[in-house]
Amino acid sequence: MAPGRAAGGRARNGVPIRSAAGVKDVAAAAGVSLGTVSNVLNRPELVSTTTRAKVEQAMESLGFVRNESARQLRAGSSRILAYLMLDAGNPFFTDVARGIEDAAREAGLSVFLCNSNEDAGREADYLDLLEQQRVQGVLITPVDPDSSRLTTLPARGTPVVVVDRAIDDGEHCSVAVDDVLGGEVALAHLIELGHTRIAYVGGPTNIGQVTDRRQGARQALERAGLPAGNLVELVTSALTVAEGRGAGQRLAGLPLERRPTAAFCANDLLALGLLQQCVSLGLRVPEDLAIIGYDDIEFAAAAAVPLTSVRQPRQLLGKTAAELLLDESANPDHEHQRVTFTPELVVRTSTRGT
Amino acid sequence: MAPGRAAGGRARNGVPIRSAAGVKDVAAAAGVSLGTVSNVLNRPELVSTTTRAKVEQAMESLGFVRNESARQLRAGSSRILAYLMLDAGNPFFTDVARGIEDAAREAGLSVFLCNSNEDAGREADYLDLLEQQRVQGVLITPVDPDSSRLTTLPARGTPVVVVDRAIDDGEHCSVAVDDVLGGEVALAHLIELGHTRIAYVGGPTNIGQVTDRRQGARQALERAGLPAGNLVELVTSALTVAEGRGAGQRLAGLPLERRPTAAFCANDLLALGLLQQCVSLGLRVPEDLAIIGYDDIEFAAAAAVPLTSVRQPRQLLGKTAAELLLDESANPDHEHQRVTFTPELVVRTSTRGT
DNA sequence: CTCCGTTGCTGAAAGGTTTCAAGGAGATTG
DNA sequence: CAATCTCCTTGAAACCTTTCAGCAACGGAG
Numbered sequence: 001m002a003p004g005r006a007a008g009g010r011a012r013n014g015v016p017i018r019s020a021a022g023v024k025d026v027a028a029a030a031g032v033s034l035g036t037v038s039n040v041l042n043r044p045e046l047v048s049t050t051t052r053a054k055v056e057q058a059m060e061s062l063g064f065v066r067n068e069s070a071r072q073l074r075a076g077s078s079r080i081l082a083y084l085m086l087d088a089g090n091p092f093f094t095d096v097a098r099g100i101e102d103a104a105r106e107a108g109l110s111v112f113l114c115n116s117n118e119d120a121g122r123e124a125d126y127l128d129l130l131e132q133q134r135v136q137g138v139l140i141t142p143v144d145p146d147s148s149r150l151t152t153l154p155a156r157g158t159p160v161v162v163v164d165r166a167i168d169d170g171e172h173c174s175v176a177v178d179d180v181l182g183g184e185v186a187l188a189h190l191i192e193l194g195h196t197r198i199a200y201v202g203g204p205t206n207i208g209q210v211t212d213r214r215q216g217a218r219q220a221l222e223r224a225g226l227p228a229g230n231l232v233e234l235v236t237s238a239l240t241v242a243e244g245r246g247a248g249q250r251l252a253g254l255p256l257e258r259r260p261t262a263a264f265c266a267n268d269l270l271a272l273g274l275l276q277q278c279v280s281l282g283l284r285v286p287e288d289l290a291i292i293g294y295d296d297i298e299f300a301a302a303a304a305v306p307l308t309s310v311r312q313p314r315q316l317l318g319k320t321a322a323e324l325l326l327d328e329s330a331n332p333d334h335e336h337q338r339v340t341f342t343p344e345l346v347v348r349t350s351t352r353g354t
Numbered sequence: 355m356a357p358g359r360a361a362g363g364r365a366r367n368g369v370p371i372r373s374a375a376g377v378k379d380v381a382a383a384a385g386v387s388l389g390t391v392s393n394v395l396n397r398p399e400l401v402s403t404t405t406r407a408k409v410e411q412a413m414e415s416l417g418f419v420r421n422e423s424a425r426q427l428r429a430g431s432s433r434i435l436a437y438l439m440l441d442a443g444n445p446f447f448t449d450v451a452r453g454i455e456d457a458a459r460e461a462g463l464s465v466f467l468c469n470s471n472e473d474a475g476r477e478a479d480y481l482d483l484l485e486q487q488r489v490q491g492v493l494i495t496p497v498d499p500d501s502s503r504l505t506t507l508p509a510r511g512t513p514v515v516v517v518d519r520a521i522d523d524g525e526h527c528s529v530a531v532d533d534v535l536g537g538e539v540a541l542a543h544l545i546e547l548g549h550t551r552i553a554y555v556g557g558p559t560n561i562g563q564v565t566d567r568r569q570g571a572r573q574a575l576e577r578a579g580l581p582a583g584n585l586v587e588l589v590t591s592a593l594t595v596a597e598g599r600g601a602g603q604r605l606a607g608l609p610l611e612r613r614p615t616a617a618f619c620a621n622d623l624l625a626l627g628l629l630q631q632c633v634s635l636g637l638r639v640p641e642d643l644a645i646i647g648y649d650d651i652e653f654a655a656a657a658a659v660p661l662t663s664v665r666q667p668r669q670l671l672g673k674t675a676a677e678l679l680l681d682e683s684a685n686p687d688h689e690h691q692r693v694t695f696t697p698e699l700v701v702r703t704s705t706r707g708t
Numbered sequence: 709c710t711c712c713g714t715t716g717c718t719g720a721a722a723g724g725t726t727t728c729a730a731g732g733a734g735a736t737t738g
Numbered sequence: 739c740a741a742t743c744t745c746c747t748t749g750a751a752a753c754c755t756t757t758c759a760g761c762a763a764c765g766g767a768g
Contacts, residue, residue: 374724376723376724376725377724377725377726378724378725388725388726389726389727389728391725392725392726392727393726395725395726396726396727420724420725421723421724421725422725423723423724423725424723424724424725424726425724425725425726426725427723427724427725427726428724428725428726428727429725429726429727430726
């Protein structure tokens, strides 16, 4: 898989002088003062056209690069937002990120993406790092919504907005989609189709999305008057395609009389893996097993059997979150908000058949 | 799709004091000098256990957060790498990113991800930003490999490693997979299956991956003694699923006698979109149209018709690139390298049939 | 010819950290 | 008891930029 490593050697080591041209050098070269150079950089309208031209020319020829650390240290503010995402490999989150980027760009800010990869330790490390960097604000889809950092950051002045999770501790805004409702809708759909023994595939159970959707599923079951035991839980150790395949293996291995006739997966990656595995083991979808996913990522519709899923307004989620963050850092009488969107069932072949 | 926006208002505006506890305050609280606090932070082994405990306790109770801008300004070095990726929504690049993260983490560095989204302007903006931030190094899969920034950054002291593209201007290392070979292999496979009129789906044509793979395809065609005109180009405006669908629409609309019997797509996203559209328009894959993708992302195997693709060692690509970058910034007699991996054909149903 | 308002430029101070030469306190040796 | 040595700690200088009060020059109004 990873063979021939044909090194095409290339010598010539660049001179490692960070030539260190600073405003001072530019000022000297242009024959003006420090302050003027700074004005060219920050308030060009205060500088006469001829002087500005001289300065810009000097910058150009010296290869001047503004030192952002120094700028930020003195000016006190950063022009950067960060989105700390749960899983960069899940298209759902990259779509959210796109919404964030669009909103940030509009406000003249840049976005750095960080990937916690469902690991609470990494998440904590990144939060520390971002706080130290004094970024203008942090958007996060948390692995661990109870991390103390989620409250200490805002308390110390770094605004935090929680995305795709509702948290109501008064320290930040949050933008979420009603996951309990989503779970309920998904299961109601399966029940309506006549299924009574249904698998819930998801995990790890410390992730809020997983438990909320499960709770919704249970509620739907209860409302339909079915015993709670009819929801068979298959716990996975991550929300990935590979884990979905593993679950498929386990599920297909169940004796027919105990095997569920439908599966509700905590996200589309799991559903796609489950689907793939079940199909390759000879189960027919939806006849032998109906499958419903969650998120409606773009790949859901292109799957072996087009996947029924619960759609969330991904980009809007990100855009809204970024706007709240911007408001928080710009507006002195910002009030924390909890915005909730409503999910939407998208029915395709994997449950309804053709 | 994006309805009910139930704002659950929450007042209580956090006091916006970035309480500004600095080393100075910590020193005062702990009854030691500035220098000692700094030593606790940077060379704890030089500080006696009792003093260290006092200082740490003071930090804790003051909620001290180190100001990274100031640290970096004085110390001159950053502990951050950045990966500027072509498309964060393409799982291929997030897998590369994972490889980078693993290698960086091992070296005690953090990675910020930036998404140029196939936009040369964004790419340039991010490169400027990263240089100003004085990150320790930049990994990039460029939209525009001819951007002057790709040489000015290293010349001024910010190491740059090019990922998934071979560039040989002596200013940086690069790690790539032989895309020409990959294109050749893909097309040879189709030709071997008896196809003679073949579509090449890809674009925009300023992206190197697109042109290299096309060139490989042409070479294979020539080698097989087929006229160049037998490769029908369908140019897309991005390497996305949606664009793939569009290409499918166009392709299916061709009169039967002119319609290719196989399609080679510049990446899997295009191939998945193409596949989905063609299937939904009633074409059988591979009987009416064989399809081959590129990258072998995880979703390729789970597609409506499991997709034949050209696999690249994604994580290894990232890991190798990060290691080269680390060497460049740590090792004074670093020599630029050009590492090339070999792609591998993975045959599935979309070309071979069942 | 003086006064005043504009416009454009200056230069010192400040921001929080790290570094480093130097000093101090105890312990050890002769 | 003096001389050394070790081990810790100290405080000022430096990193590069932005800010801001103030100065100079100029033109127009009276």
